[in-house]
Amino acid sequence: MRTDPALLEVELSGLRRGFVRPDGAPVQVLDGLDLVIAPGEFHAILGYSGCGKTTLLRLIAGLDRPDGGRVTFRPAPPGGAWPRLGMVFQEHLLLPWASVAENLRLALRRFRLSRPEEDRRIAAVLALVGLDDCARLRPGQLSGGMAQRVALARALMREPELLLMDEPLGALDALTRRQMQDEIARLRGRVAPTTVLVTHDFAEAVRLADRVSVLAGGRIAASVLVRSPPGGPPLGPDVAGRIEALVLESLARATRGAAPPPARTLSEQIGEPER
Numbered sequence: 543m544r545t546d547p548a549l550l551e552v553e554l555s556g557l558r559r560g561f562v563r564p565d566g567a568p569v570q571v572l573d574g575l576d577l578v579i580a581p582g583e584f585h586a587i588l589g590y591s592g593c594g595k596t597t598l599l600r601l602i603a604g605l606d607r608p609d610g611g612r613v614t615f616r617p618a619p620p621g622g623a624w625p626r627l628g629m630v631f632q633e634h635l636l637l638p639w640a641s642v643a644e645n646l647r648l649a650l651r652r653f654r655l656s657r658p659e660e661d662r663r664i665a666a667v668l669a670l671v672g673l674d675d676c677a678r679l680r681p682g683q684l685s686g687g688m689a690q691r692v693a694l695a696r697a698l699m700r701e702p703e704l705l706l707m708d709e710p711l712g713a714l715d716a717l718t719r720r721q722m723q724d725e726i727a728r729l730r731g732r733v734a735p736t737t738v739l740v741t742h743d744f745a746e747a748v749r750l751a752d753r754v755s756v757l758a759g760g761r762i763a764a765s766v767l768v769r770s771p772p773g774g775p776p777l778g779p780d781v782a783g784r785i786e787a788l789v790l791e792s793l794a795r796a797t798r799g800a801a802p803p804p805a806r807t808l809s810e811q812i813g814e815p816e817r
């Protein structure tokens with residue numbers, strides 16, 4: 543486990559959030575959810591459509607408030623502030639009339655940096671996502687995969703302590719999606735803030751994450767360790783397959799209301815010596 547004190551830990555304790563449907567019926571989306579996201583961990587949240595993944599991400603981002611429970615960051619940001627966030631959504635949300643570079647510059651607006659420092663950061667982050675030549679293009683001139691790379695670059699511009707991604711590859715075709723998974727895995731070798739990825743796709747979750755948590759019935763029904771330590775080498779297809787099966791089984795059990803106790807180590811989960 544990485545112990546860099548600069549990396550952020552996120553603890554969610556007893557989180558509750560409910561809504562009232564248009565027909566007046568109450569819906570309790572999160573119902574006493576507990577979860578610890580370890581410092582520097584890439585944590586995937588997996589669950590069926592409508593189970594509350596986006597609701598959870600919005601609470602972690604501070605875009606919404608829980609009805610009960612709390613979100614705690616360690617180390618605590620000074621003055622009770624929220625940590626520096628980077629967010630990526632299914633849609634790239636780039637401004638169509640602005641160039642790639644200007645879209646990235648807008649992400650820095652609040653930081654009041656000098657123009658040369660902004661230019662330096664824009665060039666560095668475009669190089670990081672492999673789009674050095676695209677600074678002057680507009681979003682309409684980019685492919686879907688390129689636009690999502692710019693969205694990722696924009697999230698990284700702020701040098702986030704916490705990177706939150708809500709189905710970032712959900713709008714891409716299968717081949718581009720696979721390419722972008724490789725791209726995210728490559729980036730992870732160079733930039734590694736604590737990361738939460740929300741996805742429907744369990745193969746993607748297992749491919750990218752250090753830990754996969756299954757959200758069902760308003761709580762974390764199972765939490766499966768995939769890589770130990772975080773950011774470790776990719777799994778062989780055999781181990782990945784067994785972990786995918788474990789995640790699916792957890793999801794099926796949770797749907798039946800029978801949650802397994804959370805296993806702690808890779809070896810406990812799949813019966814292999816930990817690497």
Ligand SMILES: Nc1ncnc2c1ncn2[C@@H]1O[C@H](COP(=O)(O)OP(=O)(O)OP(=O)(O)O)[C@@H](O)[C@H]1O
Pocket residue numbers: 561562563569571589590591592593594595596597598742
């Ligand atoms: N502001 C709101 N008002 C009323 N209901 C809401 C609100 N936000 C979310 N919900 C409801 O809460 C439930 C969970 O929504 P949420 O978007 O968190 O699910 P999700 O797991 O992210 O779904 P998907 O995978 O389809 O994006 C849904 O039934 C949704 O209709």
